[in-house]
Amino acid sequence: MGEVVNAIVAFAVIVIIFRWATSSEYFGLAVSASAALGFRPKNVTQEMVDQIHSMFPDIPPDNIRFDLLRTGNVELTSNKILERGFLDAPPPAYYTLYPRQETQAPAAASRAPTAAQIAAKESLIARYELQERAQSEIASDDTSNGGGKAKWEDTPEKREASLRERKAQMILAARQRLLAQQQAQGGADASGSS
Structure with missing residues (x-):
């Protein structure tokens, strides 16, 4: 006993x-x-949230953090944004664990990018290394339609090169349209102020 x-x-x-x-x-x-x-949260760092928020500035940081708590992976969350265009808002219980950070700037001012943010963003011309072609098109005043129909290539390498060339043509054509639009606006502003 x-x-x-x-x-x-x-x-x-x-x-x-x-x-x-x-x-x-x-x-x-x-x-x-x-x-x-309702799920076991993964480890999320502020750098992960900032990385996604820099790619998708229109997505609220709380939505990003909530999705990262589920996935724990920047790529999965980024792909979800690309596929759906948005992230679900966190439930009210989320805010008891992760209170909102109050910002000093008004909401409208925080949405408008600053000059430093605009300068820091990389243009498509720079990203795809098309500076020389853009300058040569300006000099030759080439206004191609930027694309056309693609031909199916025999090898993956040729298809990749064809896709890369079509992207470059589309970017340069969009740039030409933007420059023409800016010139038209500049002309309209000049004639309107006379």
């Missing part, structure tokens, strides 16, 4: 120690986060 009492006391002590060890702040937060969100 004494051995049974000793076993029960030992078991009770082990349960108490286990509960005490797992009720620390870290484990309590993880359990409450899982219960509040």
Whole structure:
């Protein structure tokens, strides 16, 4: 009979120690986060949120963080934005765990890009290394339609080169249309102010 009492006391002590060890702040937060969100959140850094927010500035950071908590992967979240065009808004329980960060700037001013942000963004001409072709088109005043019908190539390498060339033609054609539109607006502004 004494051995049974000793076993029960030992078991009770082990349960108490286990509960005490797992009720620390870290484990309590993880359990409450899982219960509040309905899934076990992944580790998310501010750099991950900033990286996606820089690619998609119209998506709210809270929506980005909430999706990253689910996926834990910048690529998966980026692909979801590209496929759907938006991310789901977090539930109210999310804001109890991750309060909104108040910004000092008014909302309308925060949406407008600053000159530094505009200068920091890379243009498509620079991204696809089309500076020389853009300059040569300006000099020759070439206004091609920028695309046309594609021909199916025999090898993957030729198809990739054809796609790359069509992208370049489309970018340059869009640039030509933008320059023509700006010139037309400039002409209209000049004649309207006279």
